[in-house]
Amino acid sequence: MKYRQFVALSALSVLLALPMTTASLSAQTRTPAAPATARKWIAPKTSWGDPDLQGAYSNSNENGTPLERPEIFEGRKLEDIKGEELQKIKNDAQKRTVENFAGPLHAPDGWWQPDLTMTKGTQAWLIIDPPNGKIPPLTPEATQKAAARAAARRSSGRGPADSWEDRSLYDRCITRGLPGSMMPAIYGNGYQILQAPGYVTIVYEMIHEIRVIPLGGKPHPASSVRSYMGDARGHWEGDTLVVETTNFREEGIYRNANPETLRVIERFTRTAPDVVKWSVTLDDPKTWTRPWTFSMPLTKDDSGPVLEYACHEGNLGLMNILSAARAEEKAAAEGAARKK
Amino acid sequence: MRLTAIVLFASLVLIAASASTAAAHHAFAAEFDANKQVTLKGTIAKMDWINPHAWLHIDVKESDGSVTRWMIELGPPNSLLKRGWTKQSVPAGIDVTVVGYLSKDGAKRANGRDITLPNGKQLFAGSSGTGAPGENQYK
Numbered sequence: 001m002k003y004r005q006f007v008a009l010s011a012l013s014v015l016l017a018l019p020m021t022t023a024s025l026s027a028q029t030r031t032p033a034a035p036a037t038a039r040k041w042i043a044p045k046t047s048w049g050d051p052d053l054q055g056a057y058s059n060s061n062e063n064g065t066p067l068e069r070p071e072i073f074e075g076r077k078l079e080d081i082k083g084e085e086l087q088k089i090k091n092d093a094q095k096r097t098v099e100n101f102a103g104p105l106h107a108p109d110g111w112w113q114p115d116l117t118m119t120k121g122t123q124a125w126l127i128i129d130p131p132n133g134k135i136p137p138l139t140p141e142a143t144q145k146a147a148a149r150a151a152a153r154r155s156s157g158r159g160p161a162d163s164w165e166d167r168s169l170y171d172r173c174i175t176r177g178l179p180g181s182m183m184p185a186i187y188g189n190g191y192q193i194l195q196a197p198g199y200v201t202i203v204y205e206m207i208h209e210i211r212v213i214p215l216g217g218k219p220h221p222a223s224s225v226r227s228y229m230g231d232a233r234g235h236w237e238g239d240t241l242v243v244e245t246t247n248f249r250e251e252g253i254y255r256n257a258n259p260e261t262l263r264v265i266e267r268f269t270r271t272a273p274d275v276v277k278w279s280v281t282l283d284d285p286k287t288w289t290r291p292w293t294f295s296m297p298l299t300k301d302d303s304g305p306v307l308e309y310a311c312h313e314g315n316l317g318l319m320n321i322l323s324a325a326r327a328e329e330k331a332a333a334e335g336a337a338r339k340k
Numbered sequence: 341m342r343l344t345a346i347v348l349f350a351s352l353v354l355i356a357a358s359a360s361t362a363a364a365h366h367a368f369a370a371e372f373d374a375n376k377q378v379t380l381k382g383t384i385a386k387m388d389w390i391n392p393h394a395w396l397h398i399d400v401k402e403s404d405g406s407v408t409r410w411m412i413e414l415g416p417p418n419s420l421l422k423r424g425w426t427k428q429s430v431p432a433g434i435d436v437t438v439v440g441y442l443s444k445d446g447a448k449r450a451n452g453r454d455i456t457l458p459n460g461k462q463l464f465a466g467s468s469g470t471g472a473p474g475e476n477q478y479k
Contacts, residue, residue, distance in 0.1 A: 161370070173392075187415065187416050188391075188392070188416060188418070190418065205418070208391075304418050304421055304422060307391060307416075307417055307418055308391065309391040309392070310390060310391065311391060311392055313390065314388070314390035314391055314392055314393065314395075315392065316393070316413070317371060317392065317393065317413075320370075320371035320443055320449065321371055323443075323444075323445035323447065324370055324371050324372075324443065324444035324445050325370070326445065327445040327446060328444065
């Protein structure tokens with residue numbers, strides 16, 4: 001199945017494309033270090049006293065930063081890869097990507113990025129826990145489920161584009177799910193955080209997701225109530241917004257986790273005037289042998305509005321994918337007929 | 341050479357990996373043929389500033405005098421705005437030249453690489469600041 005190939009290729013790429021990793025103009029570079037005598041920056045509050053996270057943000061800079069620690073950094077800590085070393089890795093990654101534009105190899109995809117800002121990436125990889133930077137092993141139960149899924153896909157005899165139902169929920173304009181909706185991609189990495197007393201709202205341009213997150217104490221609904229983006233509940237821990245999301249649907253769930261037991265815990269902390277740190281903990285004892293966490297900065301980006309994303313209406317890409325697959329099948333059949 | 345190709349491919353996959361799902365609306369290879377470049381001269385009929393991708397509709401005059409409507413896929417509106425495209429830069433009725441790649445299904449659709457306006461100005465349908473081939477001419 002396409003997803004499995006993708007996962008395998010991703011793993012391969014982590015091994016092969018090591019220099020792809022890291023980063024650069026860190027937040028410190030953009031925000032000059034304050035003199036030691038200066039007062040510590042204090043995060044602002046809203047008029048009703050909540051920490052103020054509001055604004056338009058993007059994480060385009062981390063597009064290309066691998067989720068897991070590349071093998072080349074084995075034994076090293078994420079925080080130790082910085083400065084010139086980090087900058088070189090990010091520069092090399094960007095150079096390689098640009099060079100790809102010259103060849104026929106899958107080239108034009110990258111053109112659609114609004115900017116190519118890998119050189120401003122701030123991390124060599126994204127997973128901060130466990131300390132080895134790797135996704136923990138699957139549980140035996142999850143391993144079995146994955147094998148069964150793969151076998152079912154193989155025996156179905158279906159191709160990658162026999163129908164729209166063979167395409168991902170993302171292709172079909174349904175959702176990128178959680179945390180997928182805030183994972184950096186080649187475009188559409190615009191988010192807006194809005195707050196009101198008792199609520200935090202996050203607007204995601206890509207696919208046009210909107211999460212209205214109630215704050216404080218309200219329990220999740222019954223387990224029979226399930227949605228693609230799950231049910232989110234937030235509270236403040238100091239200046240950090242903590243959002244726990246449960247009640248996922250099985251379709252499109254992150255990394256084939258178990259919808260009954262997956263808890264996604266996000267933390268949003270404003271660490272500088274233009275930076276909100278976003279960290280995500282995936283806790284699902286039926287899928288992974290331990291919880292794990294990745295993190296990246298969201299940087300203020302007022303360069304453009306979060307635009308309307310009437311995705312289904314504009315999704316000519318899905319039609320083109322299906323019609324291209326039919327054309328290729330026809331050409332293959334004609335080629336086979338000529339050989340006879 | 342072979343190793344270079346593998347590394348290049350790995351890099352691309354890595355980019356896709358960070359998107360958390362495989363290439364979606366931008367699945368170029370699933371829709372268009374990178375080996376079939378096309379140059380189209382036509383008159384803009386309309387520009388759809390829509391997500392996930394903008395589409396430029398142009399009327400191309402054939403050698404027999406008939407007119408064919410082509411649809412050119414561009415980047416998403418936010419990307420185009422950041423590269424200098426505006427509603428005023430591509431109004432209906434102006435003559436343009438578009439370079440792009442043909443769709444695999446043989447329809448009158450292409451993925452746009454760049455557009456040349458009547459005053460000679462070119463707008464890149466791709467990234468800015470990437471150093472992509474020929475990109476400097478669009479600055």
